[in-house]
Amino acid sequence: MRALKLHELTLAERLADMAVDALIDEADLSPKPALVDRRGNGAHSDLHLGLMHASALSLWPMFKDMAEAAIDIGEVGLPLREALGRIGREGEQAMLATTNGVNTHRGAIWALGLLTAAAVLEPRAITLTAARLALLNDRYAPQPMSHGAQVAQRYGARGAREEAQLGFPSVTQRGLPQLRKSRQQNTGEQNARLDALLAIMTELADTCVLYRAGPEGIHAMQRGAQAVLDAGGSATLAGRRQLHELDNQLLALNASPGGAADLLAACLFIDRLDGAL
Ligand SMILES: CC(C)(COP(=O)(O)OP(=O)(O)OC[C@H]1O[C@@H](n2cnc3c(N)ncnc32)[C@H](O[C@H]2O[C@H](COP(=O)(O)OP(=O)(O)OP(=O)(O)O)[C@@H](O)[C@H]2O)[C@@H]1O)[C@@H](O)C(=O)NCCC(=O)NCCS
Ligand SMILES: Nc1ncnc2[nH]cnc12
Numbered sequence: 001m002r003a004l005k006l007h008e009l010t011l012a013e014r015l016a017d018m019a020v021d022a023l024i025d026e027a028d029l030s031p032k033p034a035l036v037d038r039r040g041n042g043a044h045s046d047l048h049l050g051l052m053h054a055s056a057l058s059l060w061p062m063f064k065d066m067a068e069a070a071i072d073i074g075e076v077g078l079p080l081r082e083a084l085g086r087i088g089r090e091g092e093q094a095m096l097a098t099t100n101g102v103n104t105h106r107g108a109i110w111a112l113g114l115l116t117a118a119a120v121l122e123p124r125a126i127t128l129t130a131a132r133l134a135l136l137n138d139r140y141a142p143q144p145m146s147h148g149a150q151v152a153q154r155y156g157a158r159g160a161r162e163e164a165q166l167g168f169p170s171v172t173q174r175g176l177p178q179l180r181k182s183r184q185q186n187t188g189e190q191n192a193r194l195d196a197l198l199a200i201m202t203e204l205a206d207t208c209v210l211y212r213a214g215p216e217g218i219h220a221m222q223r224g225a226q227a228v229l230d231a232g233g234s235a236t237l238a239g240r241r242q243l244h245e246l247d248n249q250l251l252a253l254n255a256s257p258g259g260a261a262d263l264l265a266a267c268l269f270i271d272r273l274d275g276a277l
Contacts, residue, residue, distance in 0.1 A: 011067065011071065011120065012064045012065075012067035012068045012071060012120075013064055014276070015063060015064070015067045015116050015119055015120070016060045016061075016063035016064040016067065016116070017060075018269055018272050018273065018276065019059070019060075019063040019112045019115075019116055019269055020056050020057060020059060020060050020063065021268075021272065022112065022265045022266070022268040022269035022272065023052075023055075023056035023059070023105065023108055023112070023265050024052075024053055024056050025193070025265070025268050026261055026262075026264050026265040026268060027049060027052035027053060027056065028049070029190060029193050029194065029197070029264070030190075031194075031243065031244075031247065032194070032197060032261065033201075033221075033224070033225075033243065033246045033247040033250050033257070034247060034250035034251050034255060034256045034257065035256055035257065035258070035261050036048060036049055036051075036052050037049065042251070042256055043212075043250065043251055043254050043255060043256040044256060046102045047102060047104065051099055051102065051104060052104055052105075054098050054099070055095050055098055055099050055104035055105050056105065058094045058095055058097075058098040059091055059094070059095060059105060059108075059109065061091075061094070062087055062088070062090065062091030062094065062109070062113070063091075063112065063113070063116050065087045066084055066087050066088070066113050066116050066117050067116050067117065067119075067120050069083040069084060069087060069117065070116070070117035070118075070120035070121055071120055074121070075121065076121060076129060076132045076133055076136075077136070078136055080117065080133065081133050081136035081137075081138055082138050082139065082140060084113055084114070084117055084133065084138075085138035085140060085141050086140065087113070088109050088110065088113050091109050091113070092106060092109055095109070105262070107160050107258065107259055107262035108262040108265055108266075110160055110161075110164065110262075111160070111163075111164060111168070111262050111263065111265070111266045112262075112265060112266060112269055114130035114133050114134055114164055115127070115130050115168075115266060115269060115270065116269075117129075117130070117133060118130040118133065119273055123273070126270060126273065127167040127168045127171065127172055127270070128167050130164060130167070130168065131164060131165055131166065131167035131168070134161065134164035134165045135165050147207060147208065147211040148160055148161075148207040148211075150211065151207045151210040151211050152207070155205075155210060155214075155215065157205040157207055157210055158205050159205070159207040159259075160207065160259060160262075163204075163259075163263070168263070168266060170200045170203065170204050170260075170263050171200070171263055171266050171267045171270065174196075174199040174200050174202065174203060175196040175197070175199055175200045175263060175264060175266075175267035176196070176267055176270065176271065177199070178192075178195050178196045178198075178199035178229075179192050179193065179195070179196035179267060179271060181195075182195040182196070182233060182234075182235070185233075185235075187233060187234070187235035188235060190234075191233065191234040191235040193264065193268070194233075194234035194243070195228075195229065195233045195234050195235075196264060196267055197260060197261070197264045198225040198226075198228050198229055198233075198234070198243075199225070199229065200260045200263050200264060200267070201221050201222060201224075201225035201257055201260045202222050202225045202226045202229070203222065204221075204222075204257070204259060204260050204263070205218060206218065206221065206257045206258070206259035206260050207259055208255075208256055208257060208258040208259050209221055209250075209255045209256070209257050209259075212253070212254050212255050212256065213253040213254060213255035216253065217250070217253045217255035220246075220249045220250060220253060220255065221246075221250060221255065221257055221260075224242070224245065224246030224249055224250070225246065227242045227245075227246070228242040228243045228246060230242075
């Protein structure tokens, strides 16, 4: 009997799989403070876990197209930056069509899109290459008064664009080191991922939190996340108590750290790539 030969995945298809897996792993991770997870909708009335999954899956063709654009163009430069911008805008439309207009993954399209293209070009220097792409100015990008732009104007906050242009310091200096440290302490994978999310939250100027809850929300997020880590992290009883407290505080402020969630997905994507490419 002849063995069934499965279609071998191309590099672009493998990268798209990994990007979508990172988004689904982020959504499923629980208990995340005030975010959508397996327990519920966090501080969102228009989001739920099924919608986050559907949104993540709707982005697979977009990530594949971004990787293929990087393979075809082959170098960092304006042609690739503008191709990614066009594909990203189309991906955003696919996401909005799937979610009935709810913004589930705008920041993730930006971060993971750049990282996917960078993984094709320079698998050993992904965040640096993504930063070089983010520094290029896409002439066709619309300039809407987004929530991020509004709080940047009001508070001088560093948002998603700057995070990418700086080479994702929240991921390379906070999330990834904490993920590896917690794994070494045998916390279990889910607790290690929660600790990575909290480490990202300790310093991020998450524009979603700023837009909904102002500087008070940012202080509560950063201080609360640090308190969990100081108490021993998510795997300890004292850390869990602090995590529960942080969840309650952010819910009371209606503050949802969607930017930190996207950066955790970026962290999980890079972590997967390390073992795969
Ligand atoms: C350059 C862009 C990133 C646009 O940036 P800008 O800041 O101008 O725009 P925003 O619409 O505010 O989107 C940025 C999203 O990035 C996430 N984020 C927030 N803070 C940070 C941070 N410090 N570092 C990294 N990432 C951050 C966050 O995404 C998550 O939150 C989303 C929900 O947020 P929000 O819209 O505020 O909330 P809503 O629920 O819609 O409203 P309310 O309920 O509060 O009323 C969720 O989607 C998460 O993903 C920010 O939202 C870039 O996006 C851009 O130029 N896009 C145009 C197309 C393009 O070129 N695409 C990229 C191709 S590679
Ligand atoms: N789990 C989540 N909950 C709410 N907003 C998000 N944006 C990205 N991931 C999210």
